[in-house]
Amino acid sequence: MRRRIESLHHGRPVPGLSPGVASGAGADLALVGRLLAGDETAFAEIVAAYSPLMLHIARGFVSNRASAEDVVQEAWLGVCRGLEAFEGRSSLRTWVLAITRNVGRRRGAVEAKELPWSQIDDDGNGAVDPARFRGPGDPWCGGWTEVGAPVPWSPEQLALDGEARRLVTRYLDELPDRQRTVVALCDVDGLGVDQVCEILGISPGNQRVLLHRGRARLRQLLEDYYGRGEVHP
Amino acid sequence: MSESALTCKEIVELVSDYLDGGLDERTARLVDEHLALCPGCDAYLDQMRQTLKVLGSVTPENLSESTRDGLLAAFRDIRPPQPKG
Numbered sequence: 001m002r003r004r005i006e007s008l009h010h011g012r013p014v015p016g017l018s019p020g021v022a023s024g025a026g027a028d029l030a031l032v033g034r035l036l037a038g039d040e041t042a043f044a045e046i047v048a049a050y051s052p053l054m055l056h057i058a059r060g061f062v063s064n065r066a067s068a069e070d071v072v073q074e075a076w077l078g079v080c081r082g083l084e085a086f087e088g089r090s091s092l093r094t095w096v097l098a099i100t101r102n103v104g105r106r107r108g109a110v111e112a113k114e115l116p117w118s119q120i121d122d123d124g125n126g127a128v129d130p131a132r133f134r135g136p137g138d139p140w141c142g143g144w145t146e147v148g149a150p151v152p153w154s155p156e157q158l159a160l161d162g163e164a165r166r167l168v169t170r171y172l173d174e175l176p177d178r179q180r181t182v183v184a185l186c187d188v189d190g191l192g193v194d195q196v197c198e199i200l201g202i203s204p205g206n207q208r209v210l211l212h213r214g215r216a217r218l219r220q221l222l223e224d225y226y227g228r229g230e231v232h233p
Numbered sequence: 234m235s236e237s238a239l240t241c242k243e244i245v246e247l248v249s250d251y252l253d254g255g256l257d258e259r260t261a262r263l264v265d266e267h268l269a270l271c272p273g274c275d276a277y278l279d280q281m282r283q284t285l286k287v288l289g290s291v292t293p294e295n296l297s298e299s300t301r302d303g304l305l306a307a308f309r310d311i312r313p314p315q316p317k318g
């Protein structure tokens with residue numbers, strides 16, 4: 001099962017299910033036709049393909065993973081019951097994601113946990129510990145100190161299939177809610193800025209700040225893990 | 234260094250937008266100029282690229298098997314197979 005999900009996400013696109021624009025209105029309508037006819041295989045495929053993304057969206061509105069799973073389940077039931085309403089004006093994926101967002105928002109309001117998406121997430125911290133830069137009075141004020149400057153990671157440290165992915169997966173989970181949601185949607189799921197802003201109801205400026213902070217934090221955590229190296233020329 | 238040159242401290246706040254092509258032309262050029270001369274910021278940029286690459290390779294979690302099975306059962310209920318023709 002795990003293998004299959006992976007291939008759906010990273011492998012060749014499944015016709016009509018590929019993220020992005022490749023599917024097209026015709027493919028979407030054909031797929032909806034199969035669903036209307038009670039084609040369970042088609043349903044199983046679309047559930048496997050879209051649910052990870054839906055979980056990321058849902059998690060942006062509710063307080064934990066279990067609630068997010070409930071939201072996605074409810075959204076799929078809404079999709080099943082509402083199929084006749086799909087007219088192909090937007091892509092099927094966009095339609096399903098909007099339903100997920102609406103269910104998530106409702107659930108978040110019930111939990112009284114709705115994230116303040118409209119607020120800018122400015123914790124006042126920079127991307128990097130300020131102690132790593134030269135202070136005022138130094139002719140190179142704002143430049144890296146000798147021990148503060150980043151040192152390139154070695155190729156072994158970056159082996160994609162090994163530790164780095166496991167670490168980033170864990171660190172991503174530990175990010176503040178809004179940062180995690182934006183980073184997951186943009187950098188894991190590959191959604192465009194417009195779509196992320198629309199789904200979450202945030203401005204492009206806010207989206208950029210959240211993305212910047214989340215990415216900076218993940219880089220920092222990786223750097224902490226790998227160590228900064230003892231010597232810097 | 235010209236008056237408008239950026240410091241390393243400023244560069245790290247711009248790297249995310251820089252990689253997304255979100256900087257205006259002038260600022261992007263200032264970042265380029267800085268990176269060409271600063272190994273520290275160049276390493277930072279490269280680490281950020283690597284971080285994004287790893288993020289892109291993360292396999293997102295899917296629904297639990299029990300939720301998925303429940304959904305398939307619900308689908309059979311809501312949308313029973315229609316006879317062809």
Ligand SMILES: [Zn+2]
Pocket residue numbers: 143144240241242244267271273274275
């Ligand atoms: Zn620099």
